[in-house]
Amino acid sequence: MKNNKTKDFIIWTILAIVLGLFCSFVFLPMLDVNPITAVSIMFKDTFSDTFTIGNIFIKTAPLILTGLAFAFTYKANLYNIGAQGQFYTGCICASAASLALGGKLPGVLVILIAMICSMLGGAMVGFIIGFLKARFNANEFLISMMSTYVITFMMQLLLRTVLQESKHEYLKTDYLDSSTWLPKIIPGTSVSFGIVIAVIAAVGCWFLLYKTSIGYRIRVTGMNQEAARMSGINPKNQYMIAFAISGAIAGLAGLVEVNGMQHMLLTGFDTDIGSYGIGIAILANAHPLGVIPAALLFGFLQVGGTVLGHASDAPASVIDLMQGFVMLFVLMSFFFRRKIELRRLKQQKIAGEEAV
Amino acid sequence: MGTPAIELKNITKRFAKVLANDNVSMTIGEGEVVALLGENGAGKSTIMKILYGLYHATSGKIFIDGQEKVITNPKEAMSLGISMIQQHFSLVPAHTVTENIILGNCKGKIDYKAKEKEVQELADYYHFDVPAGEYVKNLTVGTQQKVEILKALYLKARILIMDEPTAVLTPQESETLMQFIRDYVAKGNSVVFITHKMKEVIEVSDRIIVMRNGRVCGQIEKDEVATIDEATLAYKMIGHDLDELQMPGEEDYSKRKKRVVVEHVSIQPKDQVALLSDISFDIHEGEVFGFAGVSGNGQQELCEALYGARKLTSGKIMLDEEDISTLSVKERIKRGMGYVASDRYRYGMVADMSLSENMLLKASYLSRWIKHGIINWKKVDEDTETAIKDYTIKAPDHMISAGSLSGGNQQKVVVAREVDMGDSMIIFDQPTRGLDLGAINYVHKTILREKEQGKSILLVSTELSEIFSLSDRIAVLYKGKIMGIYKNTELTTEKIGLLMAGVDEKEEKHHEK
Numbered sequence: 096m097k098n099n100k101t102k103d104f105i106i107w108t109i110l111a112i113v114l115g116l117f118c119s120f121v122f123l124p125m126l127d128v129n130p131i132t133a134v135s136i137m138f139k140d141t142f143s144d145t146f147t148i149g150n151i152f153i154k155t156a157p158l159i160l161t162g163l164a165f166a167f168t169y170k171a172n173l174y175n176i177g178a179q180g181q182f183y184t185g186c187i188c189a190s191a192a193s194l195a196l197g198g199k200l201p202g203v204l205v206i207l208i209a210m211i212c213s214m215l216g217g218a219m220v221g222f223i224i225g226f227l228k229a230r231f232n233a234n235e236f237l238i239s240m241m242s243t244y245v246i247t248f249m250m251q252l253l254l255r256t257v258l259q260e261s262k263h264e265y266l267k268t269d270y271l272d273s274s275t276w277l278p279k280i281i282p283g284t285s286v287s288f289g290i291v292i293a294v295i296a297a298v299g300c301w302f303l304l305y306k307t308s309i310g311y312r313i314r315v316t317g318m319n320q321e322a323a324r325m326s327g328i329n330p331k332n333q334y335m336i337a338f339a340i341s342g343a344i345a346g347l348a349g350l351v352e353v354n355g356m357q358h359m360l361l362t363g364f365d366t367d368i369g370s371y372g373i374g375i376a377i378l379a380n381a382h383p384l385g386v387i388p389a390a391l392l393f394g395f396l397q398v399g400g401t402v403l404g405h406a407s408d409a410p411a412s413v414i415d416l417m418q419g420f421v422m423l424f425v426l427m428s429f430f431f432r433r434k435i436e437l438r439r440l441k442q443q444k445i446a447g448e449e450a451v
Numbered sequence: 452m453g454t455p456a457i458e459l460k461n462i463t464k465r466f467a468k469v470l471a472n473d474n475v476s477m478t479i480g481e482g483e484v485v486a487l488l489g490e491n492g493a494g495k496s497t498i499m500k501i502l503y504g505l506y507h508a509t510s511g512k513i514f515i516d517g518q519e520k521v522i523t524n525p526k527e528a529m530s531l532g533i534s535m536i537q538q539h540f541s542l543v544p545a546h547t548v549t550e551n552i553i554l555g556n557c558k559g560k561i562d563y564k565a566k567e568k569e570v571q572e573l574a575d576y577y578h579f580d581v582p583a584g585e586y587v588k589n590l591t592v593g594t595q596q597k598v599e600i601l602k603a604l605y606l607k608a609r610i611l612i613m614d615e616p617t618a619v620l621t622p623q624e625s626e627t628l629m630q631f632i633r634d635y636v637a638k639g640n641s642v643v644f645i646t647h648k649m650k651e652v653i654e655v656s657d658r659i660i661v662m663r664n665g666r667v668c669g670q671i672e673k674d675e676v677a678t679i680d681e682a683t684l685a686y687k688m689i690g691h692d693l694d695e696l697q698m699p700g701e702e703d704y705s706k707r708k709k710r711v712v713v714e715h716v717s718i719q720p721k722d723q724v725a726l727l728s729d730i731s732f733d734i735h736e737g738e739v740f741g742f743a744g745v746s747g748n749g750q751q752e753l754c755e756a757l758y759g760a761r762k763l764t765s766g767k768i769m770l771d772e773e774d775i776s777t778l779s780v781k782e783r784i785k786r787g788m789g790y791v792a793s794d795r796y797r798y799g800m801v802a803d804m805s806l807s808e809n810m811l812l813k814a815s816y817l818s819r820w821i822k823h824g825i826i827n828w829k830k831v832d833e834d835t836e837t838a839i840k841d842y843t844i845k846a847p848d849h850m851i852s853a854g855s856l857s858g859g860n861q862q863k864v865v866v867a868r869e870v871d872m873g874d875s876m877i878i879f880d881q882p883t884r885g886l887d888l889g890a891i892n893y894v895h896k897t898i899l900r901e902k903e904q905g906k907s908i909l910l911v912s913t914e915l916s917e918i919f920s921l922s923d924r925i926a927v928l929y930k931g932k933i934m935g936i937y938k939n940t941e942l943t944t945e946k947i948g949l950l951m952a953g954v955d956e957k958e959e960k961h962h963e964k
Contacts, residue, residue, distance in 0.1 A: 306825055306826055306828070307824050307825050307826060308815050308816070308821045308824050308825075308826055309824060311808070311811065311815055311826060312815050314804075315801055315804070315808075315812065315815070318801045318802075318803050318804060319797075319800070319801045319802070321797050321798050322797070322798055322799060322800060322801055322812065324760065324780070325758070325760055325780065325790070325792060325798040325799070326780070326784070326812045326813045326815065327779065327780040327781030327782075327783075327784045327813065327815070327816060328781075328815060328816075329779075329781075
């Protein structure tokens with residue numbers, strides 16, 4: 096039965112993605128773009144050279160992490176809408192640590208410290224949200240969302256003051272010392288070690304959720320809080336733990352972006368990474384390993400959309416159109432899948448009753 | 452009396468596998484108050500919800516004024532003059548009384564002034580102190596109930612069904628309600644009163660229908676109502692299939708060591724009635740201590756207090772000579788307490804998780820299956836497979852989700868786990884509720900087997916036969932108090948019936964004089 100479920104999920108999701116893409120291409124003629132050429136451009140140009148293919152992985156790495164962040168709290172039946180803020184916190188911590196220590200200590204060590212800092216920073220923000228939820232029964236949805244605004248402005252403040260570049264011209268930091276950059280792993284592209292970190296994080300999340308007692312308790316709390324309470328598991332503690340871990344994962348995305356891609360911190364970058372994470376997690380049905388292909392798809396759509404924009408007259412917003420349609424269809428597929436599952440259960444039950 | 456206003460004939464209602472109503476027939480006459488008496492889950496609400504069109508009978512017929520009718524939804528019921536007041540009100544708090552009452556019954560442009568006047572007149576006619584222009588959220592629960600009743604009256608209901616109407620009311624509010632019921636039936640209408648409180652039944656009803664296990668098991672006619680006493684009613688409600696009991700042996704446990712000692716335990720929420728007051732008892736090694744009583748008299752609170760899920764206001768709980776009164780559930784699990792909760796679906800299992808995951812539920816802090824925080828799933832799976840075999844749980848494997856099993860098999864999973872976890876003491880709260888005979892038998896055997904191993908067992912049940920056939924000593928709970936602790940052989944059905952109705956022995960003797 097479990098196999099049936101997974102099979103259903105994969106088939107329906109792929110179907111939904113294809114339909115979603117198809118629908119978004121139907122709109123292209125309105126923008127005077129021939130959909131068939133658009134498709135061929137998107138696939139041909141994206142996969143024509145290693146550099147562009149590499150870009151997909153670059154885009155994918157942080158998306159995996161923010162997707163994981165949402166998926167993780169989702170398992171505790173909580174909603175972390177604030178991955179964006181935790182991501183920025185991670186960025187701030189990673190860049191601050193790298194700027195302070197870069198060049199003074201061996202690069203690997205600095206990266207490790209920056210990594211720990213970014214995760215701790217994100218975890219702290221997450222923990223506060225979880226704490227407010229546990230202590231005051233605050234709505235975690237709203238708090239996590241609002242925390243993003245607070246942190247965004249705090250980042251602005253820091254970029255105007257202590258973290259601002261030596262020239263004091265723009266709202267950005269100095270370039271990080273090149274020893275603190277994440278090493279490139281594919282020659283001829285800018286793909287950094289970040290993608291490896293992201294994949295390891297996904298596997299780690301899966302292990303944590305399904306193989307350890309910490310994850311087990313989080314899942315029990317998410318599925319039946321009352322039963323958890325009756326089993327000696329304090330749901331409030333689980334809120335805080337789940338949110339802290341979720342925040343740490345989102346914070347790690349900050350390191351991947353700052354030390355792996357931007358090599359500095361600047362204002363207003365990757366503003367959608369948190370919300371994409373939510374979409375990715377939903378696409379993956381909140382399964383940590385499912386987040387990897389889902390993030391790859393989003394990464395591909397972003398790169399493909401940019402390529403399309405360059406090669407034709409299609410505006411850049413076409414990417415959003417495609418992502419929107421894919422999400423819409425995936426959500427609809429949930430509904431159909433549920434219906435099919437219910438029908439199957441009913442048939443099983445009838446069969447069972449007749450057997451009695 | 453001529454044709455009764457309503458006649459239900461041979462109504463049977465089946466929910467998936469549960470038989471909620473089994474061949475129920477009853478009549479409701481004009482100008483009559485009929486009380487439907489029975490324990491929780493006896494099928495009282497179900498039969499009335501069928502009449503109101505909320506549920507559809509699996510088989511059976513409904514006659515209104517002698518004509519057969521098919522009622523498919525509440526709207527149709529209302530057009531036939533039948534209205535039901537649910538236990539939980541269906542009012543919009545942010546709307547006024549008038550708006551709530553005309554909701555769904557008005558079209559086009561609304562003349563609020565005229566409507567408000569109309570509603571106020573209706574309220575005054577029935578001597579209801581209800582301000583028609585006030586917002587519902589500002590009203591007391593008692594007044595809100597009146598609004599619910601007005602809603603029905605506004606639609607010209609002539610048969611009013613009330614589901615546990617006094618459950619939320621103060622004594623004074625109940626009194627006004629009774630007054631209204633008398634007024635209302637005096638005008639030729641009928642009232643059906645669903646309740647498990649015996650006192651008010653005797654007070655207001657013309658006729659009493661007693662239900663048990665989905666069947667009508669007794670009727671008290673008009674002329675008998677005045678003379679009947681609570682004990683007889685309780686006896687009827689709980690059942691008299693107590694003859695075929697196999698009492699446990701008359702072993703004297705007093706010489707064996709006391710494993711569980713409960714001293715003066717009280718739970719008193721602020722500004723409310725005490726849930727438990729001054730509970731003291733002890734359970735010896737290898738003893739089954741039974742708690743009898745009509746459900747809702749503090750049984751669940753007592754179990755939760757013992758298990759650490761509820762804070763005590765005062766008192767002490769000892770397990771194997773250790774004071775555990777302030778320990779958390781987690782700590783009590785570590786000390787070998789097991790708890791089969793009465794509502795397994797809510798407290799005892801995670802429906803969407805596999806059987807293995809459910810077996811692990813209470814052990815997430817124990818080292819049995821977990822080393823350094825990593826779960827040894829292989830071992831959990833093996834142990835689950837063993838439990839499936841030992842308890843003959845009908846499940847294909849350990850991977851299937853607990854929710855997809857039948858109720859009896861779910862309970863077996865829970866029992867298997869708790870018996871396993873509870874090395875020193877196991878609490879069984881209504882362990883056989885809703886199970887089929889085979890599963891009941893199995894649970895009973897398990898309880899006796901664990902007793903043999905020297906565990907202390909606390910058994911809560913509303914089934915007297917279960918209490919009698921398993922317990923060594925029996926206590927009766929009534930309104931959070933222990934009415935007395937007796938050896939199994941000391942009690943007769945009459946005596947326990949009286950105790951369950953809250954009639955004290957001394958009082959009883961007093962009456963006899």
